[in-house]
Amino acid sequence: MNIANKVLCMRFDPELEAQYNDYMTEKDKAFIRVAYVVFALLYALFSLTDYYLVPQWFSLFFAIRFYIVIPVFILTIVLSFHPRYSEWKQGLLLSGLIIGGVAIAFMLVLEPLNIIYYGGLFLVFSACYFILNLHACFSILGGLAILAAFVGGVVWRGSTSLVVLSATLFLIAENIMGIIGALQLERFKRSEFLHVHGLQKEKALLDEHLMERNTYLETILHTSADGFLVIGVDNKIIQANDAYCRMSGYSKEELLRLPFDTIDSQRSLEKAAAYSRDQKEKRIRSFEASHSRKDGSAFDVELSATFQDIDEGQFICFCRDITARKLSESLVRTRLSLMEYATGHTLGQLLQKTLDEVSAMVDSPVGFYHFVEQDQKTLSLQAWSSRTLKEFCALEGHDIHYGIDKAGVWVDCVRERRPVIHNDYASLPGRKGLPPGHSPVIRELVVPIMRDGLIVAILGVGNKPSEYNSKDVEIVAYLADVAWEIAQRKRAEEQLTKTMHEKEALLRELYHRINNTMQVVEGLLALQASEFPTNLGVQELVVTTRRRIQAIALVHHLLYEEQDLTKIAIKKYIQELSAMLLESHHGPSGIVRVECAVEDEIMLL
Incomplete structure (x- = not known):
């Protein structure tokens, strides 16, 4: 039985057979619903032939059509919407066909000479073997059951007319052809399924590989310290990674709604794209640009971009934040510039130049520099920045000494021995007011310069348009330290020069006196001689x-x-x-x- 079942039904292993049934169910579900609707309509329309051709059987045939067959068809359609329909499909279709076929066979037994009913039975066999995509075993079982019902009815009625015998032979031949066709169709359907299943399996493996690859690449992009952007030719940002979101201060959703030139005010990518189009190049180009954060501040990036012909064209960009590097380079240049400047200028000029550089780097119009005396209680004002003297402050007083205890909150850096930021100066409770001619203070940043545990100087800047932050503290503290080193060297040089001049004057006086003494000795010798x-x-x-x-x-x-x-x-x-x-x-x-x-x-x- 198992061998015959495998030969006739050509069954797969249980798992694959279940997949095959699901595949055929999903493929034929809509078609079967339409087919059963058509079958029900045909059964209803054929009732008209009953009325005109066999009026004596009309009531019986009407009951068979509308109370048995058509309700079974409707039930089959309704059950096709059930989640377990794939499990019931073969049994439901087979039972519907057998009920419909046996009903027509019963009508033929009662009216064996009605050719129209033979046509109906032919349609039932066609549906059984070819139309409804039943498994071969169910098709053969259904066809033989209907044929057996017809032949049994003919024998029971004892019909021996030539029409009945010819129709019987025709139906037997049709079943034989149907069985052969059903077997061939089953092989074809299963072969098609194996091909489709193989393609689906390969596609599933490929999709899994692509998904793993995409996950791998996305993990790299989203864990990279460098920013990543995909920009369309319409200047829209298509994709951005977490690193760029952190650089710019925007969320990913906000970036995807922004045109790229909102953050790339220099339109550097557009210029690079124009160059690439002119040169007909698609190689990676690297260049520096300035981008804007959400808070309006700028940050320097190094862009590595390439153009790809994807969806009308896309720019694939990696962005490296080089703000720290550019700042370091700028600080080194400033340090070298101040060392060179110190060669031909006085200490006061050097300190003022330092304040000008610091103020420019942190966008502060006010800048001042004080030395702290050895007693750690006295300040001496050494310099104001050029812009402070020109635009804000009319105070005079180079090298003025006064006590720290008399100063305001701006010397908190001395009391607390650390840099202090006052971004809301007006609200501070410890303010002691400002002397006449002093510039108004909105916000300030003051850093102490320490050597051997003592505070030796303080450098302050003020009135930046935006709030001071930790980056400003780093810049000011570094340049304040550089200024102290250069100032100390300058003070040592000035002291050495002063000492040399004093020694030179002393030596000249000594040579002059020695020469005079020699002349006196020579005169005394001449006198004695x-x-x-x-x-x-x-x-x-x-x-x-x-x-x-x-x-x-x-x-x-x-x-x-x-x-x-x-x-x-x-x-x-x-x-x-x-x-x-x-x-x-x-x-x-x-x-x-x-x-x-x-x-x-x-x-x-």
Whole structure:
């Protein structure tokens, strides 16, 4: 029985068979409903032939049609909407066909010569074997059951007419052809199902792979520290990842409603796109741009974008926030600029230049710099920024000293030993008022500069259009520290220069006094020699000593005349010394000539 069932029904394994039944049910559900509606209408219309051709059986045939067959058809249609219809489908269709076919066979038994009923029975066999897509085993079972009912009725009635015998043979032949056709149709349907099932399985595997791939890529994009954007040629943002949402301050829903040039005010992507179109390139292009956050602030990004021919064209962009890098570069440039500036300017000018740079970087029109004395109780005002003096403040007072205890809330950074921000200065309870000519304060940021546990200076900025934040603290604290280092170096250089000038003046005075002393000693020797005019030994000794003294005095005389007190021109020294010796011997003019073959070099002392 199992072998015959497998041969006739060609069943799959239970799981695949269930899928096959579901597939055929979903495929034929609408068609079967329409078919049963048509069958019910045909049964109802054929009642007219009963009325005209077999009036004697009309009442019986009417009851069979409208009280048995048609209600079964209607029930089958209604049950097709039930969730378990796929389980009941074959049994429902088979029972409906058998009831409808047996009813027509019964009518033929009563009226065997009515050709129209044979046509109806032919339609029932056609529906059973070919139209309703029954399994082959159910088709064969239904067809044989109807044929058996007809043949049994003919035998029971004893009909032996040629028409009945011919019709019987025709119906038997039709069933044989129907069985063959049903088997072939079953093989075709199952082969089609296997093909479709294989494609669906491959598609399911492909969809699963694509889903896994998409999940993998989305995970990468949404966990990436770099922003990701997809922008259409209509300037609409199509996709954005979480990183870009964090950069810009917008939610993903807000970004998808914005045109891209709302955040890309420089229209950098549009310029890159125009270049790509002109060059007919589709390679990745990298460039820097400035984007706008939701709060209106700007941040620098490095865009890597490529154009793809997807949905009329899309830009695939990766965005890296380079604000910190640009800030670092700017701070380094400022530091180098201040170090270079310090070379040719005074300490006051350097501090003012520093305040100008700091104020520009944090968009603050007010800036000031104070030194804190060693006692940690006294401030000395050193500098205001240029813009403060020009636009806001008419105060004078470079190097004014006053106590910290007398200052207002702006020295909280000294009391608390940390940077302080007052974004609502007017509401602060500890304000002590402002001196006449002082700029009005709206908000302020003040940072202390510390060395060896002591506060050595403070730098403050004020009146930024927007509130100060931690980024401003980092910028101001860094440049304040740089300013202190450069200022200390400048102060040390100025002190060293002052010391050198003092030492130089002292040395010049020393050389001058030594030269004078030598002249006094030479005069005393000449005075002593005059007391022994006849003693040639004394006179010769005095002359020799005077020459030596004059040689020493000449060195100090030349040093006194030079700008640099640490070296002397050796050629000039030897020439003057030779001339002095020649003159001291009182030789005849022109008899002795001095030639000095000495290079014009400097001798360090």
